[in-house]
Amino acid sequence: MRYAHSVEAVRAAERELMARVPEGTLMRRAAGGLAAACAGMLGRVYGRRVVALAGSGDNGGDALYALALLARRGAGVTAVLLAPDRAHAGGLAAVRAAGGRVIDAGAGGGAGGGSDGGSGGDAADGSEGGAAGVSAGDAAGAAIARADLVLDGIVGIGGRGGLRPDAVRLAAAVRASGAAVVAVDLPSGVDAETGETAGEAVRADATVTFGTYKPGLLIDPAAQYAGAPRLVDIGIGPYLPAPVAEALQDADVAALLPAPTGESDKYRRGVVGVVAGSARYPGAAVLAVSGALRGGSGAVRYVGSAGDAVIARFPEALVSAGRPSQAGRVQAWVAGPGLGREEDARAVVAEVLAADVPVLVDADGLAVADREAIRARRAPTVLTPHAGEAAALLGVDRADVEARRLEHVRRLARELDAVVLLKGSTTLIAAPDGPVRINSTGTAWLSTAGSGDVLSGLIGSLLAAGLGGRDAASVGAYLHGLAGRAAPVPFGAHELADRIPLVRPEGTGGR
Ligand SMILES: NC(=O)C1=CN([C@@H]2O[C@H](COP(=O)(O)OP(=O)(O)OC[C@H]3O[C@@H](n4cnc5c(N)ncnc54)[C@H](OP(=O)(O)O)[C@@H]3O)[C@@H](O)[C@H]2O)[C@@H](O)CC1
Ligand SMILES: [K+]
Structure with a gap:
């Protein structure tokens, strides 16, 4: 599991630990881990050109100390200071002592344009600049253009607002380099x-x-800027409170995923009821059933008007055109995909919500479900809106939800006393309490018609197998994302379910 904590929690834990260890210990640990990660990326350190962009805070200090460590291993290093008079003194001294070159981000003028010309550094001669947005005479731009590796120590958890103009210019040069x-x-x-x-x-x-993941590192759009996140343990773990967010990894999913055993029968594996599709959208029924079957359920009971379409594709499905309450034993219901919003849809969703088994409500089901009926439920309830559906449920603009997804998914889970899975490029899963689960396995290719129907069936099968709402939703989102990655692109939603068995983590195949 990847755990994420708020900045406030990180700062408090840091204070606790700092009171117990010699000054500078945390930054030394951070910089050591950072330098090791950089060395790993470079493969060979000796002779490589490394540039650190260092802002005025401790984030810049980390970058400078790491740069000094890389210089000691033979890298040609250059520190680019965004605020030369306020740079981290210890870090700067370490770079100088290691023979690094130090230049001012604002300085133009090519070689010697820096605030200091160190001896062992990579003496870029300024004339080789030429990265977009950087003048050819810009010493920092020239160093960046020639770098093998750039360390971004402009700002860390102390940052407020977007990058300032100097930093914007450097970021453009880095991108071009x-x-x-x-x-x-x-x-x-x-x-x-x-x-x-x-x-x-x-x-x-x-x-x-350092110390713990930050929520922003795992959530888009920032997650797309972060690349592969890695954690360096600096010892604050014992002083951290419960996380605000967490992200499942393969091992977590493997531990949660049910697999059949020698004693299994269809009811132990779980029977899913699917209330989906309509004369207008029979395909939604087929897709939801496909997800339910490939999710590992023992049997799927389909209830609705698209039974012929379902049976034509999945002869193993048990179909009926009656009411959900007359369908026979079901251990979890999935209600809503392609159901329409007519009076009849309202009635069947109400009937499903009244059942004392786990229920997942998606799509049209969300539009016709009665809020009080959701809140009154005692068995697990999972709602799977996209941003527009979540906005309608909250009575806010879709743009608000999209801009602050973490806040809105939490609020909706609390207001409806249910598990809410908010779809998006990073899908978020919130229960009324506890950390928000972040799913990072998705791909933009999953935003295709019917993809959500497969997801709802998949999660339904996990609910029927006995997983709690939060676990079922997050394991379902994880596998659904991986299935999207495993499918040749572009794909149609009907191709997704067949990929689910292929992406189950190792060791979850059952016997
Ligand atoms: N906590 C821990 O456990 C540990 C923390 N460690 C490290 O410390 C980092 C936090 O350090 P920090 O508190 O000094 O803040 P930091 O992120 O360097 O930025 C603050 C400075 O940036 C400036 N600034 C602000 N916004 C800006 C912007 N948009 N664009 C540009 N500049 C901006 C602002 O200056 P001002 O606004 O005054 O100009 C201020 O001086 C943390 O991320 C981690 O790397 C590790 O060493 C080990 C243990
Ligand atoms: K940074």
Whole structure:
């Protein structure tokens, strides 16, 4: 599991630990882990050109100390200071002592234009600049253009708002240079708490973060700027409270995924009821049933008017055209995909919500479900809106939901006392309490018609197998995302379900 904590929690834990260890210990640990990660990315350190962009805070300090460590291993290093008179004194001294070159981000004028010309550094001669947005005489631009690796230490958890003009210029030069980019703690310009970006942000290939993940590192759009996130343990773990967010990894999914055993029968594996599709949208029924079958359920009971379409594709499905309450034993219901919003849809959703088994409500089901009926339920309830559906349920604009997804998914879960899965490029799953689960396995190719219908059936099968709402929704989103990655692109939603068995983590195949 990847756990994420708020900036406030990180700061408090840091204070607790700092009171117990010698001064500078945390930054030394951070910089050591950062330098090791950089060395790993470079493969060979000796002779490589490394540039650190260092802002005025401790994030810049981390970058400078790491740069000094890389210089000691033979890299040609250049520190680019955004605020030369306020740069981290210890970090700067370390770079100088290691023979690094130090230049001022604002200085033009080519070689010697820096605030200091170190001896062992990579003496870029300024004339080789030429990265977009950077004048040829710009010493910083020239160093960046020639770098193998750039460390982004402009700003970390102390950052407020978007990048400032100097930093914007450097970020553009970095993007144009082709150097590998490692963000220190966070890509500069992204919001640590929410994953929002205000204007420009640094695009990294990897982010080395300290102590714990920050929510913004795992949530889009920031997650797309962070590249591969890595965690360096600096010892604050024992002082951190419960996380605000977490992201399942393969091992977590493997531990949660049910698999049949020798004693299994269809009811132990779980029977899913699907109330979906209509004369107008029979395909939604077929897709939801496909997800339910491939999710591992023991049997699927389909109830509705698209039974012929379902049976034509899945002869193993048990279909009926009656009412959900007369369908026979069901251990979880999926209600809503392609159901329409007529009076009849309202009635069948109400009937499903009244059942004392787990229920997932999606799509049209969300539009016709009675809020009080949702709130009154005692068995697990999972709602799977996209941003527009969540906005309608909350009575806010869709743009508000999209801009602050974390806040809105939490609010909806609390208001409706249910597990809410908010679809998006990073899908978020919130229960009324506890950490928000972030799913990072998705791909933009999944935004295709019917993809959500497959997801609802898949989650329904996990609910029927006995997983709780939060686990069923997050494991379902995880597998659905991987299935999207495994399918040749572009794909139609009908191709998704067949990929689910292929992406189950190792060891979950059952016997
Ligand atoms: N906590 C921990 O456990 C540990 C933390 N560690 C490290 O410390 C980092 C936090 O350090 P921090 O508190 O000094 O803040 P930081 O992110 O460097 O930025 C603040 C400075 O940036 C400036 N600034 C603000 N906004 C800006 C913008 N948009 N664009 C440009 N500049 C902007 C602002 O200056 P001002 O506004 O005064 O100009 C201020 O001086 C953390 O991310 C991690 O790397 C590790 O060493 C080990 C343990
Ligand atoms: K940074």
